[in-house]
Amino acid sequence: MALLEREEPLASLAACGDEARLGQGRLVLVAGEAGAGKSALVERFTAGLTGTRCYLGACDGLFTPRPLGAFLDIAGQLGGEPAELAGRFDASAAREELFALLLGELAGPGGLHAVVVEDIHWADEATLDLLRFLARRIGSLPVLLVATYRDDELAASYPLRTALGDLAVQRCTRRVDLAPLSAAAVAALSAGSGLDATELYRVTGGNAFYVTETLRTGLDQVPRSAVDAVLARVAGLGPGARDVLHAAALIGSVVEPWLLEQAADCPPSTVDELVDRGLLTAD
Ligand SMILES: Nc1ncnc2c1ncn2[C@@H]1O[C@H](COP(=O)(O)OP(=O)(O)OP(=O)(O)O)[C@@H](O)[C@H]1O
Ligand SMILES: [Mg+2]
Structure with missing residues (x-):
């Protein structure tokens, strides 16, 4: 391989x-x-x-x-x-x-x-x-x-x-x-799969495991293994942080920190915890 x-x-x-x-x-x-x-x-x-x-x-x-x-x-x-x-x-x-x-x-x-x-x-x-x-x-x-x-x-x-x-x-x-794979690497891995490489990179962020699993299942569903991996991360959170994550998921894929802090009534440290655990990405 x-x-x-x-x-x-x-x-x-x-x-x-x-x-x-x-x-x-x-x-x-x-x-x-x-x-x-x-x-x-x-x-x-x-x-x-x-x-x-x-x-x-x-x-x-x-x-x-x-x-x-x-x-x-x-x-x-x-x-x-x-x-x-x-x-x-x-x-x-x-x-x-x-x-x-x-x-x-x-x-x-x-x-x-x-x-x-x-x-x-x-x-x-x-x-x-x-x-x-x-x-x-x-x-x-x-x-x-x-x-x-x-x-x-x-x-x-x-x-x-x-x-x-x-x-x-x-x-x-x-x-x-180890950095995530680049868009070019994801494109190379997906060559011949029929999947849209740009979309594959967007949904996986270049994570090798998510790329490999999605290449197996296709882009129209989230691979079960990826769901389990993400939910295992969520399960490790305290109840406060989990509520904030749920609020963020409802707000959408781009979340303003001030909005999240007000909507979920949480201190910035909770948002930091989610960033540390890779569940939110700071932009
Ligand atoms: N640089 C790479 N190029 C292509 N495929 C890769 C690359 N690195 C890893 N993979 C594939 O991605 C999948 C995940 O890799 P791997 O199991 O090594 O991740 P890991 O960081 O050890 O994960 P975990 O934290 O769960 O132990 C494997 O199927 C592996 O073959
Ligand atoms: Mg490993």
Whole structure:
């Protein structure tokens, strides 16, 4: 599958990989809205890595997240002592031991170790602690740590926001921000589909997930998967913000802030929250 308009992010990841290979470990924070193409980017990057041991862990959007779930998966892939410890892991007792063992394995021989932790907006606090622990120690190791997150979920994830403040100032940290696809890229993806590319770009805003799903269902209906994705975002709002969003939806696709604030009787901070969560776009 063609990955459009991702040459620059791929080059940044490759440069970080090269630096890590030379013993200057890097943490790369890959951010983008839900469906921006973070997973596709990281998959493409790791598939092209040679002479590298890759490990992948993902945080799940569960109501009861598994403490350190992503790193327990990675420990299992590392084998040896980390896998053994992960098998009998008890969050309270073995946490520091697991942190040290993981670092020890990643610092060991075998060339570049690339560790991908997906969707850290869902990470439990122990996972974020471990990320911070590693970020403070990989600067002189051949380790490439890549963490992806939805920047439109940041408002809802206080632990991540706090952790990011710390991760962002580490010397080894680099950022890759994924922009939506351009109108030209959407046109290229829709070539041959019979869909109107301008309209497809207008309704999707260049979001890779919405584009892909709409190419499947056509423009005359909103794809069920897109409806679910948007409603999941709405469900995460407090009742006040949800009422404001409903008012905005009734006003129309272009909403004057003063009108919204008067119609919904809300403070500007509620509108800010909706903008942070990607449900309103500031113009
Ligand atoms: N640059 C791109 N060009 C074309 N298609 C893309 C591009 N990036 C992603 N896609 C497609 O868009 C869809 C969504 O991508 P992906 O799952 O990587 O998004 P994501 O940012 O990881 O989403 P989520 O936040 O839900 O994890 C996939 O079908 C993917 O193949
Ligand atoms: Mg993803």
